[in-house]
Amino acid sequence: MAISGAREDFSVAIVGGGYAGIATAIELNKNNSSIAVTLFDARAYHQKLTQWHKLARGARSEKYEVAFSALAGKFGFRFCQQHVAVDALLVNPTKTLGRSFDAIVVAQGSLTPSLPSGVITLDQLRDDTAAQQQVRTITGKKISIIGAGPTGVQFAFEFAARNNEVTLYEARDRVLPTFDPALGTAAMRAIEANGIRLHLETEFVGYTKNYVVARGTHAGENAADLVLFVPGVRATPHFTCDLYGRVEGTRSPLYAAGDNSYFSGRGLNSKSAQAAVRKGQQVARTIIADAVGKSAPEYTYAELGYFVSLGPKNAVGYMFSQKTAFSGRAALLMKEIVERQYDLYLAGFNVYP
Numbered sequence: 001m002a003i004s005g006a007r008e009d010f011s012v013a014i015v016g017g018g019y020a021g022i023a024t025a026i027e028l029n030k031n032n033s034s035i036a037v038t039l040f041d042a043r044a045y046h047q048k049l050t051q052w053h054k055l056a057r058g059a060r061s062e063k064y065e066v067a068f069s070a071l072a073g074k075f076g077f078r079f080c081q082q083h084v085a086v087d088a089l090l091v092n093p094t095k096t097l098g099r100s101f102d103a104i105v106v107a108q109g110s111l112t113p114s115l116p117s118g119v120i121t122l123d124q125l126r127d128d129t130a131a132q133q134q135v136r137t138i139t140g141k142k143i144s145i146i147g148a149g150p151t152g153v154q155f156a157f158e159f160a161a162r163n164n165e166v167t168l169y170e171a172r173d174r175v176l177p178t179f180d181p182a183l184g185t186a187a188m189r190a191i192e193a194n195g196i197r198l199h200l201e202t203e204f205v206g207y208t209k210n211y212v213v214a215r216g217t218h219a220g221e222n223a224a225d226l227v228l229f230v231p232g233v234r235a236t237p238h239f240t241c242d243l244y245g246r247v248e249g250t251r252s253p254l255y256a257a258g259d260n261s262y263f264s265g266r267g268l269n270s271k272s273a274q275a276a277v278r279k280g281q282q283v284a285r286t287i288i289a290d291a292v293g294k295s296a297p298e299y300t301y302a303e304l305g306y307f308v309s310l311g312p313k314n315a316v317g318y319m320f321s322q323k324t325a326f327s328g329r330a331a332l333l334m335k336e337i338v339e340r341q342y343d344l345y346l347a348g349f350n351v352y353p
């Protein structure tokens with residue numbers, strides 16, 4: 001195989017097949033199908049995590065999973081189901097991946113920080129069918145959710161819609177605390193209307209004998225049959241990249257994309273699927289440019305909007321500016337359009353120009 005202007009048999013390894021890794025593979029295939037791409041993932045399925053809260057609606061995870069083998073056939077990459085020790089990869093890539101590659105992309109995403117005993121984390125939900133079954137079927141119970149970011153808020157509304165008594169804990173003074181207050185205010189109105197109990201400025205301490213222990217404004221003990229622990233995610237290791245997606249401070253041709261990366265410059269760096277797809281695309285273009293000795297385009301992607309679902313019938317979000325938050329049917333429609341857009345991308349349509 002040849003890449004025009006570059007040496008023969010140019011090979012790329014992608015570690016992690018989430019939104020970022022898959023976007024890298026799709027873009028490499030689209031822009032130069034003669035590059036040999038190998039994608040490593042610990043799982044057998046690509047997971048559309050942005051829809052994972054629908055498990056609490058009763059949906060099965062299979063609905064939001066696509067086999068890597070199917071994507072490999074469609075987008076011309078080789079899939080290798082393998083957990084890659086990223087720290088070891090940085091020290092000895094050839095030994096860790098079993099062979100040498102001309103370029104390596106790390107896109108392993110992020111993890112829930114720790115696992116207090118008895119609670120369910122998102123990482124657990126991704127693989128544990130017993131935890132999934134519990135979340136899919138629970139009704140008429142007391143559920144505590146730790147963390148009122150997009151994941152916690154989306155699960156809270158789904159559980160409440162199935163007649164569960166939901167308490168949402170947030171250490172900060174508002175819901176959706178990483179966004180403009182306009183979004184949190186709209187979500188808070190819906191939280192009240194849906195009978196979800198909100199404990200702001202309240203920190204989770206632990207969960208023992210079916211009681212959540214908390215300190216802060218709502219300090220004390222509260223009965224809970226199930227605790228979902230989603231206080232935010234962290235990526236280890238995390239990579240700082242230049243304007244193009246190249247990992248800074250390494251001599252090997254190493255690139256990063258997705259939740260585990262920070263790109264210099266003014267492009268979007270949020271821990272979101274949107275940023276992950278765009279960074280994955282960017283890295284693919286940079287790899288191709290580097291391989292042929294041309295200058296790569298800069299990463300300048302500006303966020304278009306973000307939508308958080310508030311149960312099966314409502315959503316809140318904004319377009320272009322966070323100050324313009326809106327909820328209701330229009331927001332729900334936007335959320336659904338964004339999800340369909342990604343489905344079309346996986347089906348091979350060029351919907352992220």
Ligand SMILES: Cc1cc2nc3c(=O)[nH]c(=O)nc-3n(C[C@H](O)[C@H](O)[C@H](O)COP(=O)(O)OP(=O)(O)OC[C@H]3O[C@@H](n4cnc5c(N)ncnc54)[C@H](O)[C@@H]3O)c2cc1C
Pocket residue numbers: 015016017018019020021040041042043045046047049050051052053082083084085086107108109110122150151154257258259260271272273274275276307308
């Ligand atoms: C319920 C929920 C709703 C969300 N809603 C939205 C939304 O509406 N809009 C939005 O933009 N974002 C949303 N997000 C955030 C979004 O899902 C993440 O930002 C996105 O998944 C990050 O993509 P990624 O490719 O970096 O990581 P991931 O999608 O997590 O993919 C990482 C991949 O790497 C693999 N992997 C990890 N470690 C290793 C290893 N050591 N070796 C091999 N493989 C490995 C994993 O199996 C996985 O396939 C939501 C998240 C959740 C949980």
